[in-house]
Amino acid sequence: MKKLLCALLTAALCTLSFGGFALAAEADVGIVLPTKDEPRWLQDQARFESVIADTDYSVEVLFSQGSSAAERTNVETLIAKGIKILIICAHDAGAAGLTVETAKEEGIQVISYDRLITGTEAVDYYVTFDSIAVGEAMGQYLLDNAQGTGNSLYLYAGAATDNNAFLFFEGAWNILQPKIADGTFIIRNSSEATALKDQYALTRDQQAAIIGQITTDWDFNVAKSKAESNLTAVAASEKGLCYVLAPNDGTARSIADVFASDADVNGFYVTGQDAEIASVQYVIDGKQSMTVFKDTRSLAQDAMDMAITIIEGGVPETDTAYDNTLIEVPAKQTPVVVVTKENVKEALIDSGYYSASQFTDLD
Ligand code: BGC
Secondary structure, eight states: OHHHHHHHHHHHHHHHHHHTTOOOOOOSEEEEESOSSSHHHHHHHHHHHHHHHTOSSOEEEEEOTTOHHHHHHHHHHHHHTTOSEEEEOOSSTTTHHHHHHHHHHTTOEEEEESSOOOSOSOOOEEEEEOHHHHHHHHHHHHHHTOOSSOEEEEEOBOOTTOHHHHHHHHHHHHHHHHHHHTTSEEESSOHHHHHTTTOSSOOHHHHHHHHHHHBOTTOHHHHHHHHHHHHHHSOGGGOEEEEEEOSSHHHHHHHHHHHHTOTTEEEEEEOOBSOOHHHHHHHHTTSSOOEEEOOHHHHHHHHHHHHHHHHTTOOOOOOEEEEOSSSEEEEEEEOOEEEOTTTHIIIIITTSSSOGGGSSSOO
Protein backbone atom coordinates (compact mmCIF):
# COMPACT_ATOMS: atom_id res chain seq x y z
CA MET A 1 0.00 0.00 0.00
CA LYS A 2 2.88 2.35 0.90
CA LYS A 3 4.48 1.67 -2.48
CA LEU A 4 1.19 2.31 -4.20
CA LEU A 5 0.81 5.66 -2.47
CA CYS A 6 4.35 6.51 -3.56
CA ALA A 7 3.54 5.66 -7.17
CA LEU A 8 0.36 7.74 -6.98
CA LEU A 9 2.27 10.66 -5.49
CA THR A 10 4.96 10.42 -8.17
CA ALA A 11 2.32 10.38 -10.88
CA ALA A 12 0.65 13.44 -9.32
CA LEU A 13 3.97 15.32 -9.09
CA CYS A 14 4.78 14.51 -12.73
CA THR A 15 1.42 15.91 -13.73
CA LEU A 16 2.01 19.12 -11.81
CA SER A 17 5.48 19.69 -13.21
CA PHE A 18 4.38 19.01 -16.79
CA GLY A 19 0.92 20.29 -17.15
CA GLY A 20 -0.04 22.65 -14.38
CA PHE A 21 -3.60 21.59 -13.70
CA ALA A 22 -3.81 18.81 -16.29
CA LEU A 23 -4.63 15.28 -15.16
CA ALA A 24 -1.97 12.52 -15.32
CA ALA A 25 -2.16 10.55 -18.59
CA GLU A 26 -4.74 7.88 -18.00
CA ALA A 27 -5.09 4.39 -19.37
CA ASP A 28 -8.05 2.03 -19.50
CA VAL A 29 -6.01 -1.08 -20.12
CA GLY A 30 -2.48 -1.76 -18.93
CA ILE A 31 -0.35 -4.42 -20.60
CA VAL A 32 2.81 -5.74 -18.96
CA LEU A 33 5.14 -7.97 -21.00
CA PRO A 34 8.17 -9.83 -19.58
CA THR A 35 11.17 -8.63 -21.61
CA LYS A 36 12.30 -6.96 -24.80
CA ASP A 37 15.33 -9.24 -24.94
CA GLU A 38 13.44 -12.14 -26.51
CA PRO A 39 11.96 -11.65 -29.99
CA ARG A 40 8.82 -13.56 -28.94
CA TRP A 41 7.60 -10.63 -26.81
CA LEU A 42 8.40 -8.07 -29.47
CA GLN A 43 6.02 -10.00 -31.71
CA ASP A 44 3.32 -9.63 -29.06
CA GLN A 45 4.10 -5.93 -28.67
CA ALA A 46 3.76 -5.34 -32.42
CA ARG A 47 0.48 -7.26 -32.53
CA PHE A 48 -0.89 -5.38 -29.54
CA GLU A 49 0.01 -2.11 -31.23
CA SER A 50 -2.10 -2.92 -34.26
CA VAL A 51 -5.01 -4.06 -32.09
CA ILE A 52 -4.69 -0.89 -30.00
CA ALA A 53 -4.78 1.26 -33.12
CA ASP A 54 -8.30 -0.07 -33.75
CA THR A 55 -9.77 0.65 -30.33
CA ASP A 56 -11.16 3.79 -28.73
CA TYR A 57 -9.82 2.75 -25.33
CA SER A 58 -6.46 4.01 -24.14
CA VAL A 59 -3.85 1.32 -23.65
CA GLU A 60 -0.32 1.40 -22.29
CA VAL A 61 2.28 -1.35 -22.78
CA LEU A 62 5.23 -1.70 -20.37
CA PHE A 63 8.10 -4.22 -20.30
CA SER A 64 9.57 -5.71 -17.13
CA GLN A 65 13.01 -6.69 -18.49
CA GLY A 66 13.11 -10.04 -16.74
CA SER A 67 12.66 -8.57 -13.27
CA SER A 68 9.80 -9.19 -10.84
CA ALA A 69 10.62 -5.89 -9.09
CA ALA A 70 10.34 -3.94 -12.36
CA GLU A 71 7.12 -5.82 -13.08
CA ARG A 72 5.69 -4.67 -9.75
CA THR A 73 6.69 -1.06 -10.44
CA ASN A 74 5.05 -1.30 -13.86
CA VAL A 75 1.81 -2.51 -12.34
CA GLU A 76 1.91 0.27 -9.72
CA THR A 77 2.48 2.84 -12.46
CA LEU A 78 -0.53 1.50 -14.35
CA ILE A 79 -2.70 1.46 -11.23
CA ALA A 80 -1.79 5.11 -10.72
CA LYS A 81 -3.02 5.75 -14.27
CA GLY A 82 -6.43 4.38 -13.39
CA ILE A 83 -6.45 1.18 -15.48
CA LYS A 84 -9.54 -0.97 -15.25
CA ILE A 85 -7.97 -4.07 -16.75
CA LEU A 86 -4.45 -5.46 -16.35
CA ILE A 87 -3.18 -7.84 -19.02
CA ILE A 88 0.02 -9.34 -17.67
CA CYS A 89 2.55 -11.86 -18.86
CA ALA A 90 4.54 -12.55 -15.72
CA HIS A 91 8.29 -12.89 -15.50
CA ASP A 92 7.93 -15.29 -12.55
CA ALA A 93 4.61 -17.10 -12.10
CA GLY A 94 4.80 -17.24 -8.30
CA ALA A 95 6.36 -13.87 -7.58
CA ALA A 96 3.71 -12.10 -9.68
CA GLY A 97 0.98 -13.26 -7.29
CA LEU A 98 1.49 -10.43 -4.80
CA THR A 99 1.71 -7.90 -7.61
CA VAL A 100 -1.64 -8.84 -9.11
CA GLU A 101 -3.19 -8.96 -5.65
CA THR A 102 -2.30 -5.25 -5.34
CA ALA A 103 -4.13 -4.59 -8.61
CA LYS A 104 -7.11 -6.63 -7.50
CA GLU A 105 -7.37 -4.62 -4.27
CA GLU A 106 -7.86 -1.56 -6.47
CA GLY A 107 -10.80 -3.21 -8.24
CA ILE A 108 -8.82 -4.02 -11.39
CA GLN A 109 -9.62 -7.21 -13.32
CA VAL A 110 -6.55 -9.29 -14.07
CA ILE A 111 -5.96 -11.25 -17.27
CA SER A 112 -2.96 -13.59 -17.28
CA TYR A 113 -1.45 -13.43 -20.75
CA ASP A 114 0.36 -16.49 -22.20
CA ARG A 115 1.92 -17.41 -18.83
CA LEU A 116 -0.41 -18.34 -15.97
CA ILE A 117 0.20 -16.61 -12.64
CA THR A 118 0.10 -19.30 -9.96
CA GLY A 119 -0.70 -19.52 -6.24
CA THR A 120 -3.15 -16.61 -6.04
CA GLU A 121 -6.88 -16.03 -6.38
CA ALA A 122 -6.24 -12.65 -8.01
CA VAL A 123 -6.35 -13.88 -11.62
CA ASP A 124 -9.72 -13.48 -13.33
CA TYR A 125 -8.99 -14.87 -16.79
CA TYR A 126 -6.22 -16.51 -18.79
CA VAL A 127 -5.57 -16.00 -22.51
CA THR A 128 -3.17 -18.59 -23.84
CA PHE A 129 -2.04 -20.93 -26.55
CA ASP A 130 -2.57 -24.63 -26.03
CA SER A 131 0.76 -25.20 -24.32
CA ILE A 132 0.32 -28.94 -23.78
CA ALA A 133 -0.26 -29.17 -27.55
CA VAL A 134 2.98 -27.23 -28.12
CA GLY A 135 4.95 -29.86 -26.16
CA GLU A 136 3.07 -32.71 -27.81
CA ALA A 137 3.86 -31.33 -31.25
CA MET A 138 7.55 -31.25 -30.36
CA GLY A 139 7.51 -34.79 -28.98
CA GLN A 140 5.55 -36.05 -31.99
CA TYR A 141 7.99 -34.44 -34.40
CA LEU A 142 10.94 -36.21 -32.80
CA LEU A 143 9.06 -39.51 -32.70
CA ASP A 144 7.98 -39.24 -36.35
CA ASN A 145 11.61 -38.96 -37.34
CA ALA A 146 12.93 -41.80 -35.20
CA GLN A 147 13.60 -45.31 -36.46
CA GLY A 148 14.41 -48.52 -34.62
CA THR A 149 15.62 -48.42 -31.04
CA GLY A 150 18.35 -46.74 -28.99
CA ASN A 151 17.97 -43.26 -30.51
CA SER A 152 19.86 -40.66 -28.46
CA LEU A 153 17.49 -38.15 -26.87
CA TYR A 154 18.59 -34.87 -25.30
CA LEU A 155 15.96 -33.02 -23.24
CA TYR A 156 15.89 -29.29 -22.50
CA ALA A 157 13.20 -27.20 -20.79
CA GLY A 158 12.23 -23.60 -20.12
CA ALA A 159 12.54 -21.67 -16.86
CA ALA A 160 11.18 -23.36 -13.74
CA THR A 161 9.62 -20.01 -12.74
CA ASP A 162 7.37 -20.22 -15.82
CA ASN A 163 4.29 -22.45 -15.55
CA ASN A 164 4.46 -22.93 -19.32
CA ALA A 165 7.78 -24.73 -18.98
CA PHE A 166 5.87 -27.44 -17.08
CA LEU A 167 3.08 -27.58 -19.67
CA PHE A 168 5.50 -27.81 -22.61
CA PHE A 169 7.45 -30.54 -20.86
CA GLU A 170 4.28 -32.40 -19.89
CA GLY A 171 3.11 -32.35 -23.52
CA ALA A 172 6.44 -33.65 -24.80
CA TRP A 173 6.56 -36.32 -22.07
CA ASN A 174 3.03 -37.49 -23.02
CA ILE A 175 4.38 -38.49 -26.42
CA LEU A 176 7.97 -39.40 -25.63
CA GLN A 177 7.62 -41.33 -22.36
CA PRO A 178 6.08 -44.52 -23.87
CA LYS A 179 8.80 -44.44 -26.50
CA ILE A 180 11.52 -44.02 -23.90
CA ALA A 181 10.02 -46.86 -21.88
CA ASP A 182 10.01 -49.17 -24.94
CA GLY A 183 13.61 -48.34 -25.87
CA THR A 184 12.96 -46.27 -29.01
CA PHE A 185 14.77 -43.41 -27.29
CA ILE A 186 17.50 -43.34 -24.67
CA ILE A 187 17.77 -40.15 -22.61
CA ARG A 188 21.40 -39.04 -22.59
CA ASN A 189 21.36 -35.95 -20.40
CA SER A 190 18.98 -36.34 -17.46
CA SER A 191 19.32 -38.90 -14.69
CA GLU A 192 16.06 -37.57 -13.17
CA ALA A 193 14.10 -38.19 -16.38
CA THR A 194 15.77 -41.58 -16.84
CA ALA A 195 14.77 -42.61 -13.32
CA LEU A 196 11.13 -41.79 -14.18
CA LYS A 197 11.14 -43.27 -17.67
CA ASP A 198 8.45 -45.86 -16.88
CA GLN A 199 6.01 -43.32 -15.45
CA TYR A 200 3.56 -41.65 -17.84
CA ALA A 201 1.82 -39.19 -15.48
CA LEU A 202 4.36 -37.20 -13.48
CA THR A 203 3.60 -35.18 -10.38
CA ARG A 204 4.50 -31.49 -10.36
CA ASP A 205 7.41 -32.30 -8.04
CA GLN A 206 8.71 -34.97 -10.39
CA GLN A 207 8.44 -32.59 -13.33
CA ALA A 208 10.25 -29.97 -11.26
CA ALA A 209 13.08 -32.41 -10.49
CA ILE A 210 13.57 -33.09 -14.21
CA ILE A 211 13.18 -29.44 -15.24
CA GLY A 212 15.69 -28.47 -12.54
CA GLN A 213 18.24 -30.60 -14.35
CA ILE A 214 17.46 -29.70 -17.97
CA THR A 215 16.37 -26.07 -17.64
CA THR A 216 17.69 -23.38 -19.96
CA ASP A 217 16.11 -20.62 -17.85
CA TRP A 218 14.85 -19.42 -21.27
CA ASP A 219 18.38 -18.03 -21.67
CA PHE A 220 20.44 -18.57 -24.85
CA ASN A 221 23.71 -18.67 -22.92
CA VAL A 222 22.49 -21.16 -20.34
CA ALA A 223 21.16 -23.31 -23.19
CA LYS A 224 24.50 -23.14 -24.99
CA SER A 225 26.63 -24.07 -22.01
CA LYS A 226 24.25 -26.81 -20.90
CA ALA A 227 24.34 -28.39 -24.38
CA GLU A 228 28.13 -28.10 -24.44
CA SER A 229 28.55 -29.78 -21.07
CA ASN A 230 26.02 -32.49 -21.98
CA LEU A 231 27.93 -33.35 -25.15
CA THR A 232 31.24 -33.29 -23.30
CA ALA A 233 29.90 -35.68 -20.66
CA VAL A 234 28.78 -38.45 -23.06
CA ALA A 235 30.72 -40.97 -25.13
CA ALA A 236 30.91 -40.58 -28.92
CA SER A 237 28.60 -43.60 -29.22
CA GLU A 238 25.87 -41.64 -27.42
CA LYS A 239 25.93 -38.94 -30.08
CA GLY A 240 25.68 -39.95 -33.77
CA LEU A 241 22.15 -39.05 -34.88
CA CYS A 242 20.59 -37.02 -32.04
CA TYR A 243 17.01 -36.10 -31.15
CA VAL A 244 16.85 -32.82 -29.27
CA LEU A 245 13.84 -31.44 -27.42
CA ALA A 246 14.58 -27.70 -27.31
CA PRO A 247 11.86 -25.69 -25.58
CA ASN A 248 11.75 -22.55 -27.75
CA ASP A 249 13.38 -20.93 -30.74
CA GLY A 250 15.98 -18.83 -28.92
CA THR A 251 17.33 -21.79 -27.00
CA ALA A 252 16.91 -24.07 -30.05
CA ARG A 253 19.30 -21.93 -32.10
CA SER A 254 21.92 -21.97 -29.33
CA ILE A 255 21.57 -25.71 -28.80
CA ALA A 256 21.52 -26.43 -32.55
CA ASP A 257 24.75 -24.48 -33.02
CA VAL A 258 26.41 -26.60 -30.31
CA PHE A 259 25.22 -29.90 -31.79
CA ALA A 260 26.20 -28.77 -35.29
CA SER A 261 29.76 -28.09 -34.19
CA ASP A 262 30.36 -31.42 -32.42
CA ALA A 263 32.39 -33.79 -34.59
CA ASP A 264 30.70 -36.87 -33.10
CA VAL A 265 27.20 -35.64 -33.92
CA ASN A 266 26.49 -36.64 -37.48
CA GLY A 267 22.94 -35.36 -37.65
CA PHE A 268 20.21 -34.07 -35.36
CA TYR A 269 16.57 -33.16 -35.18
CA VAL A 270 15.81 -30.16 -32.98
CA THR A 271 12.47 -28.65 -32.00
CA GLY A 272 11.50 -25.06 -31.20
CA GLN A 273 8.54 -22.73 -30.84
CA ASP A 274 7.52 -19.12 -31.53
CA ALA A 275 8.38 -18.87 -35.23
CA GLU A 276 10.93 -16.17 -34.45
CA ILE A 277 12.34 -14.64 -37.62
CA ALA A 278 15.85 -15.96 -36.92
CA SER A 279 14.50 -19.48 -36.37
CA VAL A 280 12.30 -19.39 -39.44
CA GLN A 281 15.50 -18.65 -41.36
CA TYR A 282 17.17 -21.57 -39.51
CA VAL A 283 14.29 -23.82 -40.58
CA ILE A 284 14.61 -22.64 -44.20
CA ASP A 285 18.37 -23.27 -44.02
CA GLY A 286 17.91 -26.72 -42.44
CA LYS A 287 19.64 -25.70 -39.19
CA GLN A 288 16.53 -26.08 -37.01
CA SER A 289 14.07 -28.86 -37.86
CA MET A 290 10.77 -27.32 -36.84
CA THR A 291 9.12 -24.55 -34.90
CA VAL A 292 5.67 -24.37 -33.36
CA PHE A 293 3.94 -21.26 -34.68
CA LYS A 294 1.90 -19.44 -32.09
CA ASP A 295 -0.04 -16.73 -33.90
CA THR A 296 0.36 -13.75 -31.57
CA ARG A 297 -2.20 -11.84 -33.66
CA SER A 298 -4.92 -14.08 -32.20
CA LEU A 299 -3.59 -13.88 -28.67
CA ALA A 300 -3.33 -10.08 -28.60
CA GLN A 301 -6.77 -9.77 -30.19
CA ASP A 302 -8.33 -12.22 -27.72
CA ALA A 303 -6.79 -10.42 -24.75
CA MET A 304 -7.98 -7.00 -25.90
CA ASP A 305 -11.46 -8.32 -26.79
CA MET A 306 -11.68 -9.82 -23.34
CA ALA A 307 -10.58 -6.54 -21.72
CA ILE A 308 -13.13 -4.52 -23.68
CA THR A 309 -15.95 -6.99 -22.93
CA ILE A 310 -15.21 -6.61 -19.22
CA ILE A 311 -14.99 -2.80 -19.39
CA GLU A 312 -18.34 -2.73 -21.17
CA GLY A 313 -19.94 -4.84 -18.47
CA GLY A 314 -20.04 -8.18 -20.27
CA VAL A 315 -18.69 -11.61 -19.39
CA PRO A 316 -15.88 -12.77 -21.72
CA GLU A 317 -16.19 -16.06 -23.56
CA THR A 318 -13.87 -18.81 -22.39
CA ASP A 319 -13.44 -22.36 -23.62
CA THR A 320 -11.44 -24.09 -20.91
CA ALA A 321 -9.93 -23.60 -17.46
CA TYR A 322 -6.41 -23.90 -16.02
CA ASP A 323 -5.47 -24.86 -12.47
CA ASN A 324 -3.15 -22.21 -11.03
CA THR A 325 -2.55 -24.38 -7.90
CA LEU A 326 -5.20 -22.40 -5.97
CA ILE A 327 -8.12 -21.82 -8.33
CA GLU A 328 -9.39 -22.90 -11.75
CA VAL A 329 -8.87 -19.88 -13.99
CA PRO A 330 -11.33 -19.59 -16.92
CA ALA A 331 -9.28 -19.50 -20.11
CA LYS A 332 -9.47 -18.76 -23.82
CA GLN A 333 -7.13 -21.02 -25.71
CA THR A 334 -5.65 -20.66 -29.19
CA PRO A 335 -4.42 -23.65 -31.23
CA VAL A 336 -0.87 -23.88 -32.60
CA VAL A 337 0.62 -24.88 -35.97
CA VAL A 338 3.71 -27.01 -36.62
CA VAL A 339 6.05 -25.39 -39.12
CA THR A 340 8.76 -27.23 -41.03
CA LYS A 341 10.64 -26.44 -44.22
CA GLU A 342 7.73 -28.00 -46.16
CA ASN A 343 4.97 -25.63 -44.99
CA VAL A 344 6.92 -22.57 -43.88
CA LYS A 345 5.71 -20.44 -46.79
CA GLU A 346 2.08 -21.42 -46.43
CA ALA A 347 1.99 -21.06 -42.62
CA LEU A 348 3.95 -17.86 -42.21
CA ILE A 349 4.04 -15.93 -45.48
CA ASP A 350 0.72 -16.79 -47.14
CA SER A 351 -1.01 -16.18 -43.80
CA GLY A 352 0.40 -12.64 -43.81
CA TYR A 353 2.31 -13.12 -40.56
CA TYR A 354 5.66 -12.30 -42.14
CA SER A 355 6.64 -11.05 -45.59
CA ALA A 356 8.85 -13.08 -47.92
CA SER A 357 11.39 -10.23 -48.02
CA GLN A 358 12.30 -10.93 -44.39
CA PHE A 359 13.95 -14.21 -45.45
CA THR A 360 16.49 -15.54 -47.90
CA ASP A 361 16.30 -18.75 -49.96
CA LEU A 362 12.59 -19.11 -49.43
CA ASP A 363 11.20 -20.87 -52.49
C1 BGC B 1 6.28 -18.59 -23.90
C2 BGC B 1 7.17 -18.93 -25.06
C3 BGC B 1 8.50 -18.23 -24.91
C4 BGC B 1 9.09 -18.47 -23.53
C5 BGC B 1 10.36 -17.67 -23.29
C6 BGC B 1 6.98 -18.92 -22.62
O1 BGC B 1 6.18 -18.65 -21.52
O2 BGC B 1 5.05 -19.27 -24.01
O3 BGC B 1 6.53 -18.56 -26.26
O4 BGC B 1 9.41 -18.67 -25.87
O5 BGC B 1 8.16 -18.16 -22.53
O6 BGC B 1 10.11 -16.33 -23.27
